[in-house]
Amino acid sequence: MPNISFTVDESNAGIRLDKFLSRRFPEKTRSYITKHIQAGHISVNGLSVKPGYAVHAGDRVAVDIPVKETQLKAAPIPLDIVHEDESILVVNKPPGLTVHPGNGTENDTLVNGLLHYTDKLAFYGQSNRPGIVHRLDKNTSGLLVIARNDEAHRFLQKQFDTRQIKRVYSTLVWGIPGESSGTIHNFINRSRKDPTKMRTTRDKGKEAVTHWRLIKEYLYFALLEVRLDTGRTHQIRVHMASIHHPVVGDPEYNGREKQLMRLPDNLRKRGAHLLKQLNRQFLHAGQLSFIHPLDKKEVTFNAPLPTDLATTCQHLKDWFLL
Incomplete structure (x- = not known):
């Protein structure tokens, strides 16, 4: 049962307390929140209030709402x-x-x-x-x-909502794109056949924008740098599969054993070993830039490829170098 407190901002001034909290905790019903306000588990500026209390900018709301332990x-x-x-x-x-x-x-x-x-x-x-x-x-x-x-x-x-956050990924895909860079701009929606997966559509779902750039070519593979304008579920994986270059190792979007048929007979065994060693999609969020909340200056952080992806790159150099 966490002890949570926060300050009401200008954009929420005048809203009923129960409605305000319903927005903050969308997984809780209005009646559930009302019950805890009436029970005194929720206070404003240290005082018990009614569910219909209109919050003011600067109000300090203290909440003690139980969640599953x-x-x-x-x-x-x-x-x-x-x-x-x-x-x-x-x-x-x-x-x-x-x-x-x-x-x-x-x-x-x-x-x-x-x-x-x-x-x-x-x-x-x-x-x-x-x-x-x-x-x-x-x-x-x-x-x-x-x-x-x-x-x-x-x-x-707010930076995510306004697309100010800069995210750079490294991914390895099957096949070599015909261009050195490109942008995929469409909509992503949940799959009708399998609700755990996503699919691209022309006009239904959430807008999704992915920019990619070719970093290195190998025999039958390409290493890409990918930048996101939006952050949809499985976005890079769905988008790369949609242009027939699925992410290597991706079990959900056709990135594993079926793709071995792309390889000639003499390289198929090495491709199978590559997949066995990788055991997941080759996708790494290696750079993140944003405006820092304290000093309002842009900061950038980097993370190198983890061991499994670095090992995959070494195998590519040994077995699939052009």
């Missing part, structure tokens, strides 16, 4: 902290680590590790995601910025 259980998960200050953390997430609890994963997530590492995390937004501003897929490695207070969370979230 398993969702917020601290766990001694090793973290690669790239940067730390009073406002943010920057973490280099390893592959295989889910960012936050949900969908059957309760304890072994980045959030559980963060709770073990620090008691200073923003609780702005969904209560099972303290500090989380953006996400990476479980088997995508790389940089994430974590908010340590609500003000930092709002400031960073």
Whole structure:
């Protein structure tokens, strides 16, 4: 049961307290929130108020709303902290680590590790995601910025909403694109056949923009630098598959054994070994730039390729060099 407190900003002034909290905690029903206001579990400026109280800019709201204990259980998960200050953390997430609890994963997530590492995390937004501003897929490695207070969370979230955050990924794809660079601009929606997967559409879903640039060519493979304007679920993986260059190792978007048929007979065994060694999609968020919440200056952080991806690159040099 976390103790959460935050200050009301100008944009929310005049809103009923119960409605304001419903926006902050969308996974909770209005009746659930009303019950806790009436029970005195939620106060404003240290005083008990009614659900219909109109909040003012500068009001300090203190909330003690229970969430599932398993969702917020601290766990001694090793973290690669790239940067730390009073406002943010920057973490280099390893592959295989889910960012936050949900969908059957309760304890072994980045959030559980963060709770073990620090008691200073923003609780702005969904209560099972303290500090989380953006996400990476479980088997995508790389940089994430974590908010340590609500003000930092709002400031960073606004940058994501206005596409000011700069994210650079490294990915290895099957085949060599016909151009040295390109942009994929369409919409991404959930798959009708499999709701755990995404698909591209021309006009339905969420707008998605991906810029890619060819870094190095190998026999039957290409290393790309990818930059995102938007951050949709599985965006890079879906977009690269949509132009017939799926991410190497991606089990969900046709990036594994089926692609071995691209290779000649004498290289197929080496390709199979490459996939066996990799065991995940070759996708790494290696650079992250944003305006820092404290001094309002742009900062940039970098993370090198992890061992499994660096090993894959060495195999490419040994076996598939042009």
